[in-house]
Amino acid sequence: MSKTRRIGIVMDPIGSIKPYKDTTLALMLAAQARGWHLEYLEQSDLLVRDGLPFGRMRTVSVRDDRSRWFEWQGEARVLPLGELDAVLMRKDPPFDMHYIASTYVLERAEALGVQVLNRPQSLRDCNEKLFTAWFAELAPPTLFARDAATLRAFHAEHGDVIYKPLDGMGGSGIFRVGADGLNLGAVIEQLSDQGQRMIVAQKYLPAIVDGDKRVLMIDGEPVPYCLARVPMAGETRGNLAAGGSGRPQPLSDADRRIAAAVGPELRRRGLVFVGLDVIGEYLTEINVTSPTCAREIDAAYGTDIGGKLMDALARRFAGQD
Structure with a gap:
């Protein structure tokens, strides 16, 4: 029993x-x-x-x-x-x-x-934005800095850039600065608190029009379906909390390639339930605190993501008994 x-x-x-x-x-x-x-x-x-x-x-x-x-x-x-x-x-x-x-x-x-x-230590160690630096070959051109001149130079190099805080969620505090550089200074000043906080600058990815995909990982393995969060008209943020619409879909070859590359490190760090954010063929964030979108994927495909996580937990219990 x-x-x-x-x-x-x-x-x-x-x-x-x-x-x-x-x-x-x-x-x-x-x-x-x-x-x-x-x-x-x-x-x-x-x-x-x-x-x-x-x-x-x-x-x-x-x-x-x-x-x-x-x-x-x-x-x-x-x-x-x-x-x-x-x-x-x-x-x-x-x-x-x-x-x-x-x-x-x-x-x-x-x-x-x-x-x-x-794992508590890994929750502290793995910032959801900066952790992508461990997988830079999978990510778009990305800068983490607080110096205004450095952040401006990144825009001068790439022309169309997303700026966002290190600790935001749900699409809060995300700004796109296009080639005209309109409001670049104000965006950098606001997000970095006049250079007091490190922020993220990431080359804009046009593939966002097809959605910011949430790939859920359980014990280092991907759920075979993801949720593409498609921005509403006039927006660059696909987050559901920012008005995006969810589109469940099977993983692409790029999604699987990214999951296969990241999975072993997640297992090593005890990160059992993780959400990878993928735009086009690029990894943009690694959500380790409280990844979401399980309900939407379950409703579309009957995947029982919660049950799969409990299976992973039961395996750990078995290893203790």
């Missing part, structure tokens, strides 16, 4: 999610379908006392229902994180000191044998 597992989920407030499209809910549904118990936490519920990690957690049950997608099972209580079998870290950015502190707490739980997805 298999052991009943207890899975902690660190996430944004569950009452504020959009259940029909929320990937974290899909993961929780998949875990519950295995008979595993779910313990809900927010970042503010994590603490360390005398070197031991604890969490103020509350048992929750979930359902695939747009009006009533969760129900509490009992009162909240503070318990050792070491009593959990696994923790899914699903807190959305911003990636700030609060987030970093959470990874320290989860790293203490990991030291006690708790499976933490994704």
Whole structure:
């Protein structure tokens, strides 16, 4: 008889999610379908006392229902994180000191044998924009800098450039500066806070008209379908949060080539659930904090991405038992 597992989920407030499209809910549904118990936490519920990690957690049950997608099972209580079998870290950015502190707490739980997805150290090490520098041969011309002259020179070289913050999500703070250089100075000043913050400059890729593809990786292997997020008219951002429309589709040869190149490094770093962003034939971001789009792909192709991630987690349990 298999052991009943207890899975902690660190996430944004569950009452504020959009259940029909929320990937974290899909993961929780998949875990519950295995008979595993779910313990809900927010970042503010994590603490360390005398070197031991604890969490103020509350048992929750979930359902695939747009009006009533969760129900509490009992009162909240503070318990050792070491009593959990696994923790899914699903807190959305911003990636700030609060987030970093959470990874320290989860790293203490990991030291006690708790499976933490994704690995806390790798969440700190792998900035979702800058991590592409480890795979520069797969990425478009890209610059990470905060010096205005350097950022301007990149535009002079490439003529049509996307500028974006290092810590943004959902398409926030993304600007395109065309060949005329209109507003280049203002964009650099605003994003870099007058040279105080490093930002990203990336050559504009015309293939964005066909979508910014989200390729989901589980244990270093790609889900065979992706979601192309196509910009609305007059936009350069395909993000669904920025008004883009989702177009599920099979992976292309380029998508598979990129996934095959990145996968081994993801496995080595304990990055079990990751979203690669691909425009045309280029890797543009590697999302490690809380990748999304599982619900849209599942709805189109019946892929059960949450179930595949739970399979990966079950394999880790088997290796411990």
